[in-house]
Amino acid sequence: MKEIVKLGLILFIISTIAAVALAGTNSITAPIIELQREAKSELARKEVLPTADSFEQVNANDYDSTVITEGDVDVPVIEVYRGVSAGQTVGYVVKTAPGGYGGAVEVVTGIAEGVVTGVRVGKHQETPGLGAKSTLPEFYSQYDGKMAATVSVNKTQSSDSEVQAISGATITSKAVTAGVNASAGIAKSQE
Template sequence: MREVIKLGLILLLITSVAAIVLGLTNSVTEDVIQEVEAEASKEARLEALPQADSFKQIDEDIFSKIKEENSKVVEVYVGYSGEEVVGYAIKTATPGYGANIEVITGISVDNQLTGMKVGSHQETPGLGANATKAEFQNQYKDKSTDEEIVVVKTPPSKDNEIQALTGATISSNAVTDGVNIAREIYNSILAE
């Protein structure tokens, strides 16, 4: 009996030390992780809205109104070329196969999708994770914000269609849902 208690106390001591070390490591690296994530988001915004050379978060009151309309919107940035507004970069998070898929959608002030970039995701490698490839993402460029984007399994025959990733219809639909949410937010609030 004493041997079991002794082993239990040793195990408790080891796990306590490990927890303290992990906690300290997390607190030291937390700022660095946030900086890396912020830089990745900035680069994704530039890819989604290449006409812009700088971005500024949208006014807090407008963002609150957007969040009321759709809780899947994570952030909204106004894109500028010099002092001129050239469009918006809208980040959404929609449920995919593995977890939420973050999508940054670029929309120009002339009602065109300028691009999209898949951010963090937990989709299956070789299937849903292929949504990060340029071949898939480039299908969204130059689509009008007037019509809902639709996922099809065959080569697209209409301007508003996107071909699904093979074996990853759920992921394809999740990405397209994110783009459509951004399109709807633009049409209902930002284009006014």
């Protein structure tokens, strides 16, 4: 019986030391991770709206828990930024998270004067080799220059308002497109 108590106490001490070490490591690295995440977000905003010198977040309470339905895809709005250059608004950057095949797909869209200026796909859980191709320029660059809010997905790009779906990943392609179209609606409501 004493042996069991002794082993339990040793296990408790080791577990406590490991927990304290893990908590300490987390408290040290959390601010660094957050700075890296914000730098990556700032870079994405600059990539999708290159004419902006700076970005101002639109009141987060305006879009907290907002979900827009585009076709059959629910599109949660994560954040909205106003792009500014020389004190003037040059466009908007909207981050959405429409549901793809493997879960939410983070879509960052730049909109200026009703036209898509850029799209980037961030965090996702899409199938490697299929839906994950949405992060490649060959896919997301198709949106550049399209009239916002009217973009649709097709197996072959046959008009100026269509993008070609990723072969085998139509659900992901539709999710990204829903994110772009929802972003256009948000940008238009800000003008």
